[in-house]
Amino acid sequence: MTTSAALMWFRRDLRAIDNTALFQALQAHSRVVCVFVLDHLILAPLPDDDRRLAFIHAALQELDHSLQQHGGGLHAVQGNPAVEIPRLAQQFACDAVYCNRDYEPYARARDAQVAARLAAQGIAFQPCKDQVIFECDELLTGQGRPYTVFTPYMKAWRQRFSPALTQPRPAPLAGALALPPAQLRLPALADIGFANATVADLRLPTGRSGAQQLLQDFGDRLSHYKATRDFPAIKGVSYLSAHLRFGTLSIREAIALALQEESEGATCWLNELIWREFYQQLLWHFPHVASDSFKEQYRGLVFPGKEEWYAAWCQGRTGYPIVDAAMRQLNHSGYMHNRLRMIAASFLVKDLLIDWRRGEAYFAAKLLDFDLAANNGGWQWAASTGCDAQPYFRIFNPVSQSEKFDPEGKFIRRYVPELASLDDKAIHAPWLAKSLPAGFELGRDYPAPIVEHAEQRELALALFGRK
Ligand SMILES: Cc1cc2nc3c(=O)[nH]c(=O)nc-3n(C[C@H](O)[C@H](O)[C@H](O)COP(=O)(O)OP(=O)(O)OC[C@H]3O[C@@H](n4cnc5c(N)ncnc54)[C@H](O)[C@@H]3O)c2cc1C
DSSP: OOEEEEEESSSSOOOOTTTTTHHHHHHHHHEEEEEEEHHHHHHHEEEEEEEEHHHHHHHHHHHHHHHOOOOOOOOEEEEEEHHHHHHHHHHEEEEEEEEEEEOHHHHHHHHHHHHHHHHHHTEEEEEEEEEEEEOSSSSSTSOOOOOSSSSHHHHHHHHHHHHHGGOOOOOOOOOOOOOOOOGGGGOOOGGGOOTTHHHTTTOOOOOOHHHHHHHHHHHTTTGGGGHHHTTTOOOOOOOHHHHHHSSOOHHHEEEEEHHTTOSSSHHHHHHHHHHHHHHHHHHHHHHGGSSSSSSSGGGGGGOOOOHHHHHHHHHSSSHHHHHHHHHHHHHHHSSSOOHHHOOOHIIIIIISSHHHHHHHHHHHHHHHOOHHHHHHHHHHHHHHHHHTTTTTTTTHHHHHHHHHHHHTTTHHHHHGGGGTTTTTTTTGOOOGSSSSOOOBBBTTTTTOOOOOHEEEEEEHHHHHHHH
């Protein structure tokens, strides 16, 4: 260790424990200044009750507390990171800036700018691998190319993987963390123009403690994951996505849980974590997917769906109960179950014939766990435009999906209460019911279907089949 100072720049890794960049900064430097930048470019377009900001703020408060327990604290500034990071590095006489690598196009451009400005000041920029097990070019095909199909990627991942890769980074060393001056303490949400109330509305435990609570709870259910994960009315999944997104849980901790037992559930859950990395590496190698189809033949496809159909989909008023329940869950809570994400996405693209990018953008605005790589990967999968996507001719039937994955209509009843009195058969497709409860009128109490699935299916086949 040298008697030098370093800046630790937190981004999507909001924890002091098992944090690669923080650990490396503390190993190499005698004083470490921990910083979070409230990025104006990201904050400016957000509504003042944005759920994500409430989640991030709660995580930052816990991070600050955790750093304080090790003698330091979190320094918070507002502005443009490309300006603020070099400025702070100079102000605190740092020799180096550490951070954990982020693979999204905006982050890559921002980090390149920061690195160039730091270099001009003679300060080193040290990005570390932290949020994935394998990054960038670490897993390539035999021909040295990126994987574009999941199964061979998953096999290569599992072959290269060893449990040692989940070894947690040691905790911060006492005495090396800098204490922030009063003017750099984390401001309250209200002081940066956002509503405080949303934290209570999240209904998801926040911060590092919330992540640990969810991890422990899921640990008891892991062996049943494979059998229960597709049923939105059942508590079958982990609900850890927002924590993995913002790094209140490390990927090593998540994988360590999957390795704790040999069960179908654990194998299946590890596969989902590998999907996460698959999409991360895809975005890294093919950044154009952020704005266009992976498959060239679908670029420039003109989607004929109507504007009012898009509005009905967003509001959960399409007349297809499972789709509406899914969209209302998203609007209400900022979360949508994976099976429902697939159904809602397929419905928008293949039934309503609306450009997948509009659905992707809606999810991006609403999801608490929004992650560009996973969201884009999921949308391109459902739209058949992605690399390892659902074939265009395999189109979900929203009624049979509903009957299969919410057989008793429990989930629908929770989010579409106006259908609660319908029986277990009618609730999936009220317009097909021979009789409806007295007093219930389709079209008045709940919308009649805005499109006819069988007709739209033919149009989708023609649209995609032409390419
Ligand atoms: C259209 C669409 C959009 C999606 N958008 C996002 C998004 O913005 N952010 C996001 O984290 N996930 C996204 N997913 C993937 C998946 O739906 C969520 O990760 C999952 O529902 C989160 O719930 P969970 O944490 O309980 O998941 P679990 O089933 O417990 O899975 C554990 C973790 O594995 C990862 N994971 C699971 N499935 C996938 C997947 N298919 N692709 C990538 N990672 C996965 C997530 O990090 C998740 O937290 C999307 C899927 C689709 C089909």
